[in-house]
Amino acid sequence: xxxxxxxxxxxxxxxxxxxxxxxxxxxxxxxxxxxxxxxxxxxxxxxxxxxxxxxxxxxxxxxxxxxxxxxxxxxxxxxxxxxxxxxxxxxxxxxxxxxxxxxxxxxxxxxxxxxxxxxxxxxxxxxxxxxxxxxxxxxxxxxxxxxxxxxxxxxxxxxxxxxxxxxxxxxxxxxxxxxxxxxxxxxxxxxxxxxxxxxxxxxxxxxxxxxxxxxxxxxxxxxxxxxxxxxxxxxxxxxxxxxxxxxxxxxxxxxxxxxxxxxxxxxxxxxxxxxxxxxxxxxxxxxxxxxxxxxxxxxxxxxxxxxxxxxxxxxxxxxxxxxxxxxx
Amino acid sequence: xxxxxxxxxxxxxxxxxxxxxxxxxxxxxxxxxxxxxxxxxxxxxxxxxxxxxxxxxxxxxxxxxxxxxxxxxxxxxxxxxxxxxxxxxxxxxxxxxxxxxxxxxxxxxxxxxxxxxxxxxxxxxxxxxxxxxxxxxxxxxxxxxxxxxxxxxxxxxxxxxxxxxxxxxxxxxxxxxxxxxxxxxxxxxxxxxxxxxxxxxxxxxxxxxxxxxxxxxxxxxxxxxxxxxxxxxxxxxxxxxxxxxxxxxxxxxxxxxxxxxxxxxxxxxxxxxxxxxxxxxxxxxxxxxxxxxxxxxxxxxxxxxxxxxxxxxxxxxxxxxxxxxxxx
Numbered sequence: 001x002x003x004x005x006x007x008x009x010x011x012x013x014x015x016x017x018x019x020x021x022x023x024x025x026x027x028x029x030x031x032x033x034x035x036x037x038x039x040x041x042x043x044x045x046x047x048x049x050x051x052x053x054x055x056x057x058x059x060x061x062x063x064x065x066x067x068x069x070x071x072x073x074x075x076x077x078x079x080x081x082x083x084x085x086x087x088x089x090x091x092x093x094x095x096x097x098x099x100x101x102x103x104x105x106x107x108x109x110x111x112x113x114x115x116x117x118x119x120x121x122x123x124x125x126x127x128x129x130x131x132x133x134x135x136x137x138x139x140x141x142x143x144x145x146x147x148x149x150x151x152x153x154x155x156x157x158x159x160x161x162x163x164x165x166x167x168x169x170x171x172x173x174x175x176x177x178x179x180x181x182x183x184x185x186x187x188x189x190x191x192x193x194x195x196x197x198x199x200x201x202x203x204x205x206x207x208x209x210x211x212x213x214x215x216x217x218x219x220x221x222x223x224x225x226x227x228x229x230x231x232x233x234x235x236x237x238x239x240x241x242x243x244x245x246x247x248x249x250x251x252x253x254x255x256x257x258x259x260x261x262x263x264x265x266x267x268x269x270x271x272x273x274x275x276x277x278x279x280x281x282x283x284x285x286x287x288x289x290x291x292x293x294x295x296x297x298x299x300x301x302x303x304x305x306x307x308x309x310x311x312x313x314x315x316x317x318x319x320x321x322x323x324x325x326x327x328x
Numbered sequence: 329x330x331x332x333x334x335x336x337x338x339x340x341x342x343x344x345x346x347x348x349x350x351x352x353x354x355x356x357x358x359x360x361x362x363x364x365x366x367x368x369x370x371x372x373x374x375x376x377x378x379x380x381x382x383x384x385x386x387x388x389x390x391x392x393x394x395x396x397x398x399x400x401x402x403x404x405x406x407x408x409x410x411x412x413x414x415x416x417x418x419x420x421x422x423x424x425x426x427x428x429x430x431x432x433x434x435x436x437x438x439x440x441x442x443x444x445x446x447x448x449x450x451x452x453x454x455x456x457x458x459x460x461x462x463x464x465x466x467x468x469x470x471x472x473x474x475x476x477x478x479x480x481x482x483x484x485x486x487x488x489x490x491x492x493x494x495x496x497x498x499x500x501x502x503x504x505x506x507x508x509x510x511x512x513x514x515x516x517x518x519x520x521x522x523x524x525x526x527x528x529x530x531x532x533x534x535x536x537x538x539x540x541x542x543x544x545x546x547x548x549x550x551x552x553x554x555x556x557x558x559x560x561x562x563x564x565x566x567x568x569x570x571x572x573x574x575x576x577x578x579x580x581x582x583x584x585x586x587x588x589x590x591x592x593x594x595x596x597x598x599x600x601x602x603x604x605x606x607x608x609x610x611x612x613x614x615x616x617x618x619x620x621x622x623x624x625x626x627x628x629x630x631x632x633x634x635x636x637x638x639x640x641x642x643x644x645x646x647x648x649x650x651x652x653x654x655x656x
Contacts, residue, residue, distance in 0.1 A: 050586070058590045220585060242586045251581035257548060258378070258570045260597035262386045267595040269588035 001027055004066045004096035005308055010054050013247045014316060019052070020067075020309040030079040033103050035089070039073035042094040042305075042326040043120040044312040046218075049246040058271075069094030070125055072109070072116050083108075090119055097305050097328055110283040112290050118297040121154040121323025123286055129272040130158035130216070131282045133238035134166065136275065137268050138214045142167025145208055147227055150218030150243060151188065152179035153315075154323035159216050160186050161295055168214070171207050173200065173223060175318045182321055186296060200226040214238070220245045221252050228256035231263045239269040247316060298322025329355055332394045332424035333636055338382050341575045342644060347380070348395075348637040358407040361431050363417070367401035370422040370633075370654040371448040372640040374546075377574040386599075397422030398453055400437070400444050411436075418447055425633050425656055438611040440618050446625040449482040449651025451614055457600040458486035458544070459610045461566035462494065464603065465596050466542045470495025473536055475555055478546030478571060479516065480507035481643075482651035487544050488514050489623055496542070499535055501528065501551060503646045510649055514624060528554040542566070548573045549580050556584035559591045567597040575644060626650025 011019045071094035075087040080103040089106040093099035134140045146163045150156045151172030163170045164187040172183035173192040180191035190207035211232035220242025289295035300320040302311040315324040339347045399422035403415040408431040417434040421427035462468045474491045478484045479500030491498045492515040500511035501520040508519035518535035539560035548570025617623035628648040630639040643652040
């Protein structure tokens with residue numbers, strides 16, 4: 001009997017345990033083209049928080065809806081010519097132990113030497129997100145000064161390394177000295193600790209006195225405002241996430257918006273779902289970088305299906321280093 | 329003896345009379361390549377307010393500095409082979425009655441049948457600003473739904489007409505029923521009166537229930553936030569001005585920033601000074617449109633050099649219809 005997490009109510013600010021319920025569901029027969037997958041690794045993604053709102057600008061969850069997310073698992077039953085029992089696949093039916101997946105929505109893991117969990121993070125959608133944002137959206141080139149917020153998260157750590165691989169000078173922002181040490185380990189030239197008590201703007205002025213060319217935003221809010229204040233002429237901003245906003249209950253105060261004009265900044269939001277055709281290119285590059293030892297992965301692992309909501313909330317609070325995953 | 333307005337102090341919020349002083353200066357001999365111009369029409373430009381700040385992101389004025397702005401006048405003395413006495417020129421040495429101008433910074437008025445004042449507005453830099461923003465920055469095409477804020481100002485009225493000429497559906501925002509009537513006169517399909525008491529967002533939902541494709545921003549603040557809330561997928565924002573911010577003393581509260589991601593919006597700031605090479609193209613189009621009767625001009629005229637600061641403040645408060653100019 002599959003067990004699936006559902007959302008029971010819209011959270012106010014940070015979600016609480018009562019906003020989720022684990023329910024046992026009927027096992028259904030497979031239709032042609034479907035596979036049944038026993039999930040072994042689940043991802044908890046920031047975007048889920050965004051969907052947990054009554055009036056949201058992306059597909060909202062309704063109370064009672066099953067929650068979704070990236071997952072990796074083993075095919076245990078197949079009605080598809082494309083997949084056999086025992087295949088390891090990634091798909092979008094997470095937050096549950098057993099999933100029924102359309103063959104078109106499942107992918108075999110690419111041939112890269114890494115742990116399965118890495119394919120939920122740096123070698124999966126979060127890595128693709130960093131790749132698309134830096135290459136297609138912000139067009140980072142050698143010599144650029146690149147600021148990355150949320151840099152110790154799954155997307156962020158991939159972005160730090162990809163920007164370095166493009167020849168950029170990289171400034172990573174994260175919360176706490178421990179995460180900043182990880183950023184330097186992963187190649188960041190300078191770090192900003194947004195929990196240090198010194199404002200982001202002041203820290204940014206210190207490490208990038210001549211400003212930034214590119215901003216890769218995972219956080220929004222004060223980070224975005226500081227990045228606008230530090231932008232050099234014709235700076236490019238790739239807006240990937242605004243995790244500081246997802247649980248915010250008041251408007252964001254921005255002081256530097258007019259810099260968009262004075263520094264003729266380009267700001268482009270993007271959702272990786274519109275760029276999935278870039279996955280083969282990303283995987284080809286990631287394989288090369290991984291083989292060369294220049295694309296290190298990092299996961300924070302929690303254990304057991306019942307821990308998924310708490311891992312999710314922990315991630316929203318910045319408790320993860322690299323990708324937050326749950327091992328079943 | 330030339331009389332020139334100087335800034336005496338940095339204003340707090342809206343400038344006051346005491347922030348300006350009219351000073352009489354020495355008349356200097358012309359150097360080779362210079363011309364002396366008796367100004368007949370002066371422009372008061374929103375960007376001057378932006379420069380009247382201690383810490384600004386565009387070239388700041390210092391207390392005691394002479395103020396500048398676009399102007400039109402007659403050459404009364406020449407040390408240039410390019411200009412003769414009696415030539416009518418436009419240049420950047422406004423806020424004064426007599427100017428010494430480098431020949432490279434003066435331009436003869438183009439051959440378009442219009443009053444000289446129009447060359448400070450719709451047929452001058454403000455018109456070029458609208459043209460660049462809609463064509464080069466936002467790439468408006470037929471069928472787009474285009475929102476223009478500050479639409480009854482000099483840039484705005486040009487933008488309304490240029491967007492219509494491109495085949496767009498145009499929504500103009502302005503303050504008050506009288507200005508909204510002007511917008512409809514100038515071709516706007518729908519209007520938003522931001523002083524009506526109904527929120528901009530709600531009015532925008534009513535006139536553009538399916539959202540907007542392009543936003544041409546002269547105002548910033550609540551207008552920008554409402555435009556983000558209404559943006560359709562892949563909407564393009566050309567950020568030209570943020571007049572609501574120039575005299576603001578508190579941060580701007582934004583509630584819809586994350587729509588940048590969910591609707592993958594592109595936001596591009598621009599300053600017309602980086603696009604002056606487009607002036608011949610703009611004038612060629614403007615001549616055609618003017619001849620066809622499809623590019624109407626409108627000015628609000630004040631009289632006398634001593635009225636320049638009050639005309640400037642009136643313009644900042646939205647007291648102008650079309651271009652605010654001062655006749656000397």
